[in-house]
Amino acid sequence: MKDKKSFWEHLKAWVDGEEVILNADKYIATRTPKESLNWHKFFSVQNVKENKRNYAVLSVGITALFIGIMLSVVDALPEFGSPYNPSNNEVMVRYLEKGIEETGAVNFVAGMILDYRAFDTFGEANVLFLAVMCVVLLLKKDKKNYSAKEEQENQEDDFFDTNEKRPILQIGAKMLAPMVILYGIYVVLNGHLSPGGGFSGGSIIGAGLILYASAYGQKKMQTFFTFKTFTKICAGGLLTYCACKSYSFFTGANHVGYEIPKGIPGNILSAGFILPLNICVGLIVACTMYGFYALFTKGDI
């Protein structure tokens, strides 16, 4: 009881500002780590998982319950394909009717994601860049995290890459990779005119690079695509995107009037900033895709 009283006195002193912490020195000297209740041991997933059958039954039950609830929600959703659904509202009408006039892009989706919602797309490109940087952090090999066994494996891989004859793959890659990359470039450059755009075209270019790298090996790839080019292209693409969009946001918000000419919708050089932004996004995506492949297979770009 006395303890409690003194505690209240201390509390009063603390409220009045005379003490900083209640019995601070004494508390620090005598404190013991709290006996935690170890809740995670009673209710840990591991404990439930010990009993395999119970765990399986429980997870099937939870999933079935979840699917049931969601199916009842689907049942209450408005009818599929009806033009009067709440999702087809005035935003869509605005994008479709004013899209060409305001963005100049024939492809409404490109106009939407790279003009009206360009900030969102900038975030997406940043997410990709961040992901590839995380993978670089986790998987890139350098002198310090390299064991002798991995070194030997890598040398064997290099030996096979240079000495082994893989005529079908190599000739196929030699003929197909330029076509694939060219098609990717076409898709990127026509992003505002036809289906496609930076993301899809970039992944096609990345697929071409991966095909070439898998046929001819990392060494040959590094003659024109090293880690330095990779970082330069990624960072350069993001910075160009940022600069373009900063310019258009700044001039647009302040009514300065230095707008990029929209051009004639349907021409390749039209739609303001959409073409350069598509190129930036395409470069970032292509580098990212190839970067993932190279880092996962060899641990180096």
Add this chain to the structure above:
Amino acid sequence: MNHLETNFYEAVSVILFGIGFMNLLLQNNLIKKFIGLNIMDTAVYLFLAAQGYIFGRVAPILTDGVIDASYYVNPIPAGLVLTGIVVSVSITAFSLALVQRLYKHYGSLNMDEIMRLSREEEGE
């Protein structure tokens, strides 16, 4: 409110989501777990794409010079699906990189095995 037959795309996407979720819960292999996660992502794309479709309309790319909102399907879900795909690719790559590191350290892809080994290492 009986739209379950007409909304079968949404219904299928929900079931697909459940399959992916069950994969996530029941598989012990980490790579199979992430395959389950990707199935869940795909279900979400299907749901979004189904929300944007309107019967008898064409893709949102200018055709025959018609500028009329009642001629094209909804373009907004396409943008949302694009965002979803990018995030899914990033998450998959990141988690697979973590799995590769785990495999190099513990020599196993089995979740329980990894947990057991990590506890032994901590000395619990």
